[in-house]
Structure formats: C-alpha cells, structure tokens
Amino acid sequence: MIDRTDVQAAAARISDRVRTTALITVDDLLPGAAVWLKLEQSQHTGSFKARGAFNRILATAERGGVPDSGVVAASGGNAGLAVAYAAAQLGIPAEVYVPENAPAVKVAKLRQFGAKVVQVGQRYLDAYEAASQRVAASGALFCHAYDQPEIVAGQGTLGWEIRQQSGDEVDTILVAVGGGGLMAGIAAATEGRAKVVGVEPKAAPTLHEALTAGEPVDVEVSGVAADSLGASRIGEIAFAVAARAGVRSVLVSDDEITQARRELWQRYRLIVEHGTAAAVAALITGAYRPADGERIAIVLCGANTDPSDLG
Secondary structure, three states: OOOHHHHHHHHHHHOOOOOOOOEEEEOOOOOOOEEEEEEHHHOHHHEOHHHHHHHHHHHHHHOOOOOOOOEEEEOOOHHHHHHHHHHHHHOOOEEEEEOOOOOHHHHHHHHHOOOEEEEOOOOHHHHHHHHHHHHHHHOOEEEOOOOOHHHHHHHHHHHHHHHHHHOOOOOEEEEEOOOOHHHHHHHHHHOOOOEEEEEEEOOOOHHHHHHHHOOOOOOOOOOOOOOOOOOOOOOHHHHHHHHHHOOEEEEEOHHHHHHHHHHHHHHHOOOOOHHHHHHHHHHHOOOOOOOOOOEEEEEEOEOOOOHHHOO
16 A cells, blocks of 8 residues: 555656656646646657656665666566666666567567566466566566556656646546556545546456456456556455545547547647557546536656557
8 A cells, every 4th residue: 555655755766767748738628627638658668657666676776775686577568668667767777578479579678678588388377477576586676557556656757746736726537547657656645635536448447347346357458448457356455445535437439539549639739658648538538527617637657658650
C-alpha cells in the first residue's frame, strides 16, 4: 500500500531524471466541459513508465545500493523500455526478458539502450517466469511492470504534477488501466483532492472485474489495446488503492478506442497508443458523463505506436 507521502518522496527523488510533461487545456473535446490533457506521451521512452523505473532503482540505491548484477525486468513493451533507459542513464546493467514474438522494433530499442534482451516463450508470463528465475540466481534487482510500491509511487508523480500544474483545480482524472500501477499512483497522489476514473477496454477489464469480485481476478485479454493494456490481472497494490480511494471503472469498445485515437490526431496532431486513447474514448462517447462544471484531466500515457494508420 502507498499513500501521498510515498508519491511526494518519489517526486523529489526523480525530479532531475524525468520530464515535467505539459498539461494543456482543450475546449472542443467535449463542448461546454473544462478539459485538460496531460501529455505524458512525451516522457522519456514515450510513456509514463520511466517515472516508476527511476524511482525503483534510485530508492534501492538510497538503501544501500543496486546489486552489481544490475536490474532485471520482464516486459514486451513500455515497462521494459523504461527500465532499460533508466538503467543506462544510471550506469547500471539491465536485462529485459520478452516473449519470442515481441515486436522487433521494441527489441531493437531495448538493445539500443544497452540492455541485454532475452527472448523466451510466447507469452508475457513465460518471460516473467524466466526473469524471476534470473533474479533468484543472480541477486539482481527486479523491476516489476506495475506491482511494486516504488514503481507505483513513481508513476504517481504524474498525478502530483497534475495537481501542481492545475492549481488543484481538477475534479476528476481519467486514466487508462492495464495492471493498474499508474491508476493507483495517481489515486494516491490525489486522494481527497480529485477522484480517479479508470478506463478499460471491454476486451481487458482487469479493474472492472476485480471491483465486481471484491479482489483481483484473472481475465481474458484481447483487442486493439492488448499491447499496452495487456495485463491479465490487476495488481494487488492497484486494487488496494482503488478500493481505498473509491476509484471506479468504465469500459469502452475497440471501435471507440480506435476512433478516439484518430480524434486526437485529427484535432490536435497528437499520436498515442490505442491503450492511451481509451481514456479519451470514455469522455467523447459518454461512457463517462461529467457533471455540470466538472473539471476533467485526461492522461495521455503513451505513444509507442505505429502512426501509419492515422492517415
């Protein structure tokens, strides 16, 4: 479990390592509504994940140092890129375990950051298990994609920035949910100040099903956003924070996500991943309906995507 003090400590720790991304106002996304867009897709490595990776590694260094064997991560996407980048910036060896079918462009980028890439199995779970075995054998520091306190607190610095940049004027924050680390971090940072709404694809409803069941449960994952919102189970930390802070979930379809992604490009020339666009889809389709005068921030959390289909 984490709270606002953990997020504040993370913000101080990583302030000179991550970008303060822009918070812009838009007046035409939902006519008559006050809406901000948090442009986190411009963060290092193209997603919010760098925040958690830096916090995990730097907090470990404060406690006595990162092992000589470095850091290990399992990820076919943004989390692996963030860990590889943070490790490179801090001069620490990194190994990233990915499925054999991971996109070649992401594997190449991992190697560009200097990480050793190990491809194993056909699923994220295969890579995760191999990474866990490597950590047990080598003593390396494991950086989970979303379910470690320091990872979640680091991601929460994004919510802390929104509070500072808006003068605490935001009432509601819409954010896409996969494993839930970003949602939980933001909820911890803004608890008592703003409510958080998690937006999920109907094809990957990890938070929705957990809230219904009263505990994290496994779900089937598919759809256009599976590459970035592909966790099959909400994290334990994420569920605990969501339950404590009253986070709710709304669901959107693949078609709605695809259209929202196009809208961001056509209106504002912003390129984002399908998973990121889910948060926008909730507002423009009415899956989330704001009250009169409600002030809303939408997190654009990642941009590691192929833009060729945006036209």
